[in-house]
Amino acid sequence: xxxxxxLDNNATTRVDPDVLAEMLPLFTEQFGNPSxxxxxxxxVGGKIEWARKQVQALLGAAHDSEIVFTSGGTESDNxxxxxxxxxxxxxxxxxxxxxxxxxxxxxxDYLEKKRGYTVHRIGVDGKGNLDIDAYKAALTEDVAIVSIxxxxxxxxxxxxxxxxxxxxxxxxxxxxxxxxxxxxxxxMKLADSAVDMLSLSGHKLHxxxxxxxxxxxxxxxxxxxxxxxxxxxxxxxxxxNAPGIVGLGAAAQLALHHMADENTRVKALxxxxxxxxLAAVPNCFVTxxxxxxxxxxxxxxxxxxxxxxxxxxxxxxxxxxxSGSACTSGSLEPSHVMRAMGVPYTAAHGATRFSLSRDTTExxxxxxxxxxxGIIAKLRSLSPYWAQEAGKPKEFAPVYS
Amino acid sequence: xxxxxxxxKEHFFNxxxxxxxxxxxxxxxxxxxTCGDALKLMMKVNPDSQVIEEAKFQTFGCGSAIAxxxxxTEMIIGKTVDEALAVTNRDIAEYLGGLPPEKMHCSVMxxxxxxxxxxxxxxxxxxxxxxEGELVCKCFGIDAAMIERAVxxxxxxxxxxxxxxxxxxxxxxxxxxxxxxxxxxVLAKTGALAPAKAHAPGTVGLDAIKxxxxxxxxxxxxxxxxxxRMQKIMFAIEELRxxxxxxxxxxxxxxxxxxxxxVRLTGACSGCSxxxxxxxxxxxxxxxxxxxxxxxxxxxxxxxxxx
Numbered sequence: 001x002x003x004x005x006x007l008d009n010n011a012t013t014r015v016d017p018d019v020l021a022e023m024l025p026l027f028t029e030q031f032g033n034p035s036x037x038x039x040x041x042x043x044v045g046g047k048i049e050w051a052r053k054q055v056q057a058l059l060g061a062a063h064d065s066e067i068v069f070t071s072g073g074t075e076s077d078n079x080x081x082x083x084x085x086x087x088x089x090x091x092x093x094x095x096x097x098x099x100x101x102x103x104x105x106x107x108x109d110y111l112e113k114k115r116g117y118t119v120h121r122i123g124v125d126g127k128g129n130l131d132i133d134a135y136k137a138a139l140t141e142d143v144a145i146v147s148i149x150x151x152x153x154x155x156x157x158x159x160x161x162x163x164x165x166x167x168x169x170x171x172x173x174x175x176x177x178x179x180x181x182x183x184x185x186x187x188m189k190l191a192d193s194a195v196d197m198l199s200l201s202g203h204k205l206h207x208x209x210x211x212x213x214x215x216x217x218x219x220x221x222x223x224x225x226x227x228x229x230x231x232x233x234x235x236x237x238x239x240x241n242a243p244g245i246v247g248l249g250a251a252a253q254l255a256l257h258h259m260a261d262e263n264t265r266v267k268a269l270x271x272x273x274x275x276x277x278l279a280a281v282p283n284c285f286v287t288x289x290x291x292x293x294x295x296x297x298x299x300x301x302x303x304x305x306x307x308x309x310x311x312x313x314x315x316x317x318x319x320x321x322x323s324g325s326a327c328t329s330g331s332l333e334p335s336h337v338m339r340a341m342g343v344p345y346t347a348a349h350g351a352t353r354f355s356l357s358r359d360t361t362e363x364x365x366x367x368x369x370x371x372x373x374g375i376i377a378k379l380r381s382l383s384p385y386w387a388q389e390a391g392k393p394k395e396f397a398p399v400y401s
Numbered sequence: 402x403x404x405x406x407x408x409x410k411e412h413f414f415n416x417x418x419x420x421x422x423x424x425x426x427x428x429x430x431x432x433x434x435t436c437g438d439a440l441k442l443m444m445k446v447n448p449d450s451q452v453i454e455e456a457k458f459q460t461f462g463c464g465s466a467i468a469x470x471x472x473x474t475e476m477i478i479g480k481t482v483d484e485a486l487a488v489t490n491r492d493i494a495e496y497l498g499g500l501p502p503e504k505m506h507c508s509v510m511x512x513x514x515x516x517x518x519x520x521x522x523x524x525x526x527x528x529x530x531x532x533e534g535e536l537v538c539k540c541f542g543i544d545a546a547m548i549e550r551a552v553x554x555x556x557x558x559x560x561x562x563x564x565x566x567x568x569x570x571x572x573x574x575x576x577x578x579x580x581x582x583x584x585x586x587v588l589a590k591t592g593a594l595a596p597a598k599a600h601a602p603g604t605v606g607l608d609a610i611k612x613x614x615x616x617x618x619x620x621x622x623x624x625x626x627x628x629x630r631m632q633k634i635m636f637a638i639e640e641l642r643x644x645x646x647x648x649x650x651x652x653x654x655x656x657x658x659x660x661x662x663x664v665r666l667t668g669a670c671s672g673c674s675x676x677x678x679x680x681x682x683x684x685x686x687x688x689x690x691x692x693x694x695x696x697x698x699x700x701x702x703x704x705x706x707x708x
Contacts, residue, residue, distance in 0.1 A: 306437050308403075308463035312413060325437060325463065334437055346461075349437035382419050382467060384430070384441040384459035 004318035005364040009204075010153050010181060010297060010355035011322055015247070016206040022250040023208070026243035034240055035229065044242050051249025055213055058252040059198065060189030063218055068235045069245050072212035073180040074103040076199030077147070079214055079225040079236070081107055083197075084145035084174040085117070087221035091144035093118045095168070097130060097159075098340040101178055104147050105336075118142075127289040128157035128341050136167060143173040150182035150198075154324055154337040154353055155288025156297030158186070165194035174220065180204050180212075184255035185262050185294050196220050202244065206357075207251035211244030258358045266356050267295035269365050273354060274298045276369040281376050287343055287351055296357060299324075301343060302350035302376050304385040310352050313375040319368055324351035346385065405464060406498035412468035417475050422457035427482075429517030429527070431510055438462030438507065440470050442514040444477070446522050451481045458514075465497075465504040472496045473511040482519050488512065502542035506533050537579045540572035545583050552587045560584065630691065631657060637690040638664070641683060652683060655700040662687060665700040 006014070026047065032040025034048055049064070056064040070076045081094070081104070096108055098121045111117040120138035123131045130148070139146070146168040151158045161177050168175040176197040182188075183198075184205040190198065197220065202211035216222050216235065228237030274286060283303040302310065307325025314321055324335030325348075338348035354368070380386040405413075425443035432439025438461060445455040456474040460467050472493055477485045490508040494500045500508060520527035534545030551557060551566045563580055564571045570580045625633065638654050645652050649669030656663040664683060666676050684697035 304461065306462050306466070309413070309467060312464045316414065345437065349461075382416065382459060383461045384439060385461055 004320060005367060006320045007354040007356060007360070007364075007368065008320045008322050009357035009360075010156075010353065012203045012209065013206045013357055014359060015203075015208050016251060016254055018254060019207055019247045019250045023243040023247040026246050030242075034242065035231070044240075047246050047249075048240055048242060051245045051252075054249040054252040054256075055200075058183065058188070058256050059200075059215055060187075060191055061215060062191035065233065066190075066215055066218055068214045068216055068232045069240065069248070070212045070214050070236055071210055071241070072203070073101070073178065073199050073201035075225075076201075076212050076214040077101070077103040077176075077178050078107055080176040080197040080199060081111075081145055081147055082225050083223045084176070084221075085111070086223040088144040088174070091142050091173075092116070093120065093138075093140065093142040093144065095120045095122065095135070095138045095143050095146040095148075095173070097122045097124065097148050099124055099128065099152055099154075099337045100147070100149055101153060101180070104149070104178055108147075122148075124157075124340050126342050128152060128155050128287070128337070129289055129292075130159050130164070132160075132163075135164065139167060139171045139173065141171055143168070143171060145174045145176055147176040147178065150177045150179035150186065151294050152288065152337060153181050154335060154351075155299045155341075156181070156294035156355075157288040158182070158292050158294065161195065162193060165196075169194050181294060181297075184252075184259065185296060187259060190215060190217070202248040202251060205251050205255045207248040208244055211241055211248045213248065261358050263295045266358060266360060269360055269362060270296060270298050270354075270356050272362075273356075273365045273368060274300065277372055280369070280373040284350075284376070285347070287338065287341060297353065297355050299351055299353045301338070301347040302352060303347045304350070304383050305376065305379040306349045307352055309379050310350065310375060313378065314371070317367075317371045317375075319371065322353045322355070324353070325349045403464070403501050403504065405468075405501075408472075408496070408498040409465055409468040409500070412471040412497065413464040416458075416467055416471040418455075418457045418471065418478075419459070420457050421459065422455060425455075425457070427453075427518040427522035429514040429519070429521055431513045431517055432461070438466040438510060440466070440510050440514045442470070442473070442511075442518045444518050444522070446482060451483065453477050453480055453482065453485060462507065462510075463504075465500055466507040466510065468497055469493050469500075469507045469511040470514075473515060477515065482522060485515060486519060488515060502539050503536050505542050509533075537583065538567075538569035538572075538576045541568040543567050543569035545579075548580060548583045549587050552584060553591065557584070558588065625691075633690050634662060634687060637686050638683070641686055645679065650679070652679070656703060660693075660695050662695050662697050663700045663703050664697060 026044065030043050030047065032038070032042070032044045034041050034045035052064045052067045052069075055067045061067065070079060094108055094111065094117055096104055096119065108119045108121070112119045122135045122138060125131065146164070148159055148161070148164055150161050165175040165177075174196045175194060176199070177195055178199045180199060180201040181204060183200040196217045198215040200213050200215070203209040222235060224235050224237065226237045229239070231237055231240055277300055278284065278286070281302065284300050287299045287301050307323030311321060311323050324338045334345065334348040335351065338351050343351065422443035422445060424445055426448075427444040427446050429442045430440070440462070441459045443457050444453050446453050456478050458470040458474055460470040473488070476488055476493065476496055490505070490512040493508040493511045494505060517527045534547075534549070536542070536544050537548060548563055548567055548569055551563065555562075555566055557563055557566060560570065560577060560580055563569055563584060570576050634657060635654060638652060642652060651667045653665045653667060654662070655665050664680075666679060680697055680699070684695070687695050687697060
């Protein structure tokens, strides 16, 4: 099999060869424990501090000590929320959105059910934009933390993080943002921002899996989730994942370098793909907000067919994409993001996400444009909702259980 | 990526008997909107021989839904309607060389469409009575709806009982938290568990113990004298001691005050996180030995005057 066409970069990205090259010595020659007094340790410690500066630069943070390395986005999200709750024990409310990643939503569900917190989940409109009035109404002095994602993983829709953060600060709440999809694609200057904490994940930006970071603004009350050694200035105990950290540092450096490419060439490829599909396939539409979203993400809902079947046929053509369909996850519900936007079930199950990266080429996009219409037509010919001859939807009302 | 068998892939990529069947005289339409699948099964049945001569399907659904539909049509063509009724969803899954547990409902949909179509042929009304929920136990393919039913119908109250009745959680045991959540939700709804009745300090989970089934009529049971009763209690506790001593602890009877029996846990038991469980075990043993309900309390709760 050839390499295939990988358009699932919001799920994970390929480790950049330059990133890998930076990491490899950390497995062999530079294996010391950075906490050790000898030269073996010191060499590694120096590399880690170099990596911290690269992440600082990517985020536009004021101080490199504001970067805490973690195992990834989920750990960063959990750490941020639990830290704020512990730092402000008298406050019993949490504000988040209905379209967050499970790393935030499942934790909030748990805190609501088992720890007695009140969770305000702010809704979105049909294009995935946050309901600002509901957000303002939920902000009170009782709110310990607001956790709202910077950009949505399924649709790429971007939330107005700076405005949201300022509103949260006005009532004395800690503001956290899950920015795993946004970092490296949206320019950031956290030094001038009201954002208190920010989660990022290495494997979404061409670093390996198992490494991430949490930005913690200087002066913010912080309580660690993992206690133990003094690593990360006692904010995240445990011997450092030195190869991962150095990989993340190298990836951050490259992301800054390629940010313009993401927002021009990659964006143009995404637009080309999307327009070609919309032109060639009837009964499909873009989900999320097309005017305010990540440059690499395109989510098209194909009506009357189911996403997993689409993915299996795309896979036969060597094309990797992703779906909000229930059947790809083993849950029975289609994506909570699609449902939150009010996308009808018949379309939500056919929502298909193509997420590009700087590795994506025009030839690949042309190939996808070539095969998608045939795949959709084939599945629609099997669908009871679709009248073959007429080539349009028809009445079908099965007995629903 | 699902681990589909070659047979599933074969029936998905090249489905048999897909499309509409205009001369159908038996049509079944079923679906589950939340899961995002729907199936229309069309059959041409010979009215004299009752043989299914042709069968076609149209399916909105995932790979295994389409494969299950395709397999179903292959399995029933040539059978009489009565023979076809014997086809179960397990047969469809087996025909396909097995389905992932999360996907078994696709075969269920096939079996239901078949029953709906046959009912349609016979002029009967067909009612779909199956429901499904989130898959809880992956090892045995048990979903939340099935656990809810088992709990409600059989009056189950513990995780162990759920495992005995449904097998859920009996293998890899990673779904125990989910099972307990379902259990709690059902019990809260039915009120079988009076939730969070505050325990007196130091007493343990008394309301978690089911009332004794009145095997013998309590009134008919010979009433024990105080001495006999005390001896029974002492004897029961003596019987328990070796077991507790094995864990480095001990239990000692301190006082009996009607239904309240005061004991002292010592050795490794004192301050042990499992001591609540130990107390419950002692209580269960005494209830069993006496045939009456008693409360076991730690000696520290003895009324001051009694000390």
